[in-house]
Amino acid sequence: MILTHCAVCAVELGLSLGKKCGRCSTRYCGAECQKQHWEQGGHDKLCKLIKKSGGAEQYHANTKYSEAVTVAAEACAEDTKGQTCYICTQALHWKTKEGLVRGCACRGTAGVAHVSCLVEQAKILMDEAEENNLGLKALNERWPRWHKCSLCEQTYHGVVMCALGWACWKTYLGRPETDWPRCLAMQQLGHGLGAADHHEDALSVKEAEMAMLRRLSVPEGEMLNVQCNLAITYASLGRHEQALSLRRDIYSGRLKLNGEEHPETLREANNYATTLSELQRYQEAKSLLRKTMPVARRVLGEDNETRILTRWIYADALYTDPGATLDDLREAVTTLEDIEPIARRVLGGAHPRTMAIERTLQKARAASEAKATEAITPGERVADK
Known part of the structure; x- marks a missing residue:
C-alpha cells in the first residue's frame, strides 16, 4: 500500500496526519513511535538509504515493485518456459536478470515480455508525448500502455497487473498531486493490487485516491470512476452492503450524466447487478440485466468485454437463485x-x-x-x- 499508516503501530494516518522523519519522510503517528523505530526498529541503519532512494514513499514503491516482479515472473514461469521477450528478444533481462511474464490474451509465443521492458515501453511513449507537447489526445492514447498489451490490446490481469501498478506508481509518485499522471498512477496501483487479491492494500490506496480527488474538486464523472473502484474493493472484502449503497448511487449518477447507452453506464449496470446477486437479491439483478442486455448488444456488439460480462452475470443470477x-x-x-x-x-x-x-x-x-x-x-x- 502507499504510506498512509504509521511505520511502527500501523495506525491510519490518511494523507496528512502524524509526523515524518526529517531526513527520509518515513511516517509516524507521533514522537514515541518515531523514537522506537530509530532505537529498536532498525530505522537508524535504513534512514540514509531511504533518503538516497528518494524518500520513504519512493523507497517503499521501489521495494514493492521488485517484489511484485519476482512474484509475477515465478507465476508465469511455466507459460513462458523456453521463450524470449518480444521487446528485447532475450530470455533473461540484461540488467535486472528477471524472468518473463504474460498476463494478457496473447497466445503461443506472442505477448511474452519482461515487466521491465513493458515499463520502459510505457515510459518512453509517455515521456515523448509530454516532452513534445503532443497534447491531451496523444497522452490519453498512450497511457493504456501501463495496463494493456500493445499486441492484443487486452488489459493485463493478476500478478502482472500488480507489478505494472507498482511500476506506474514508482514512476510518477514524485510529481505534484495536481499532476494528472500521478493521479492515474495511484488509480493504476489500486487496480493492480486488487487484481492480485491484495484487497486490504487496495482499499487504502483507493480511499487515499478519493480523498485526494475530493480536495482537487475533479469533475463528477471522475469521482464516479473512483467510487466504482472503491465499491469493487468493498465487494471483494465481503462488505456487500457498503458496495451496494455505492453501486446504487453510481448507476444513478451515470444514467443522469451519460444516459443508458453510454459504455460507462452499461458497465455500472453490470456492477450494480453483481452486488445485488451477492446479496441474494436475484429478482432485482435479473430485472436490471434484462433491461440492459439488448442495449449492450446494440451499442457494444457481441465481442465487447462488457457485453460478455452482462450475459455472464445474468446467467449466474439465473442458476444461483434458489427459486430457479x-x-x-x-x-x-x-x-x-x-x-x-x-x-x-x-x-x-x-x-x-x-x-x-x-x-x-x-x-x-x-x-x-x-x-x-x-x-x-x-x-x-x-x-x-
Missing part, C-alpha cells in the same frame, strides 16, 4: 455455452474471467441436470431402466 426453475437453469446453460467461446477468443483462455465463465458453466450444467432428474417421476425412472 428448470427453464431458468437451461437458459443459464445456453447463455454460458454461447459466451464461453467468445470470452476465450476475446480475452484468452488464461484470463481469470474466461476461467470463471467456464466454472460457472460447469456448475450451471450440474444444477440443470440435477433439476431435470428431480422432475422425472418414479414411474418414468423405472420405465427408463
Whole structure:
C-alpha cells in the first residue's frame, strides 16, 4: 500500500496526519513511535538509504515493485518456459536478470515480455508525448500502455497487473498531486493490487485516491470512476452492503450524466447487478440485466468485454437463485455455452474471467441436470431402466 499508516503501530494516518522523519519522510503517528523505530526498529541503519532512494514513499514503491516482479515472473514461469521477450528478444533481462511474464490474451509465443521492458515501453511513449507537447489526445492514447498489451490490446490481469501498478506508481509518485499522471498512477496501483487479491492494500490506496480527488474538486464523472473502484474493493472484502449503497448511487449518477447507452453506464449496470446477486437479491439483478442486455448488444456488439460480462452475470443470477426453475437453469446453460467461446477468443483462455465463465458453466450444467432428474417421476425412472 502507499504510506498512509504509521511505520511502527500501523495506525491510519490518511494523507496528512502524524509526523515524518526529517531526513527520509518515513511516517509516524507521533514522537514515541518515531523514537522506537530509530532505537529498536532498525530505522537508524535504513534512514540514509531511504533518503538516497528518494524518500520513504519512493523507497517503499521501489521495494514493492521488485517484489511484485519476482512474484509475477515465478507465476508465469511455466507459460513462458523456453521463450524470449518480444521487446528485447532475450530470455533473461540484461540488467535486472528477471524472468518473463504474460498476463494478457496473447497466445503461443506472442505477448511474452519482461515487466521491465513493458515499463520502459510505457515510459518512453509517455515521456515523448509530454516532452513534445503532443497534447491531451496523444497522452490519453498512450497511457493504456501501463495496463494493456500493445499486441492484443487486452488489459493485463493478476500478478502482472500488480507489478505494472507498482511500476506506474514508482514512476510518477514524485510529481505534484495536481499532476494528472500521478493521479492515474495511484488509480493504476489500486487496480493492480486488487487484481492480485491484495484487497486490504487496495482499499487504502483507493480511499487515499478519493480523498485526494475530493480536495482537487475533479469533475463528477471522475469521482464516479473512483467510487466504482472503491465499491469493487468493498465487494471483494465481503462488505456487500457498503458496495451496494455505492453501486446504487453510481448507476444513478451515470444514467443522469451519460444516459443508458453510454459504455460507462452499461458497465455500472453490470456492477450494480453483481452486488445485488451477492446479496441474494436475484429478482432485482435479473430485472436490471434484462433491461440492459439488448442495449449492450446494440451499442457494444457481441465481442465487447462488457457485453460478455452482462450475459455472464445474468446467467449466474439465473442458476444461483434458489427459486430457479428448470427453464431458468437451461437458459443459464445456453447463455454460458454461447459466451464461453467468445470470452476465450476475446480475452484468452488464461484470463481469470474466461476461467470463471467456464466454472460457472460447469456448475450451471450440474444444477440443470440435477433439476431435470428431480422432475422425472418414479414411474418414468423405472420405465427408463
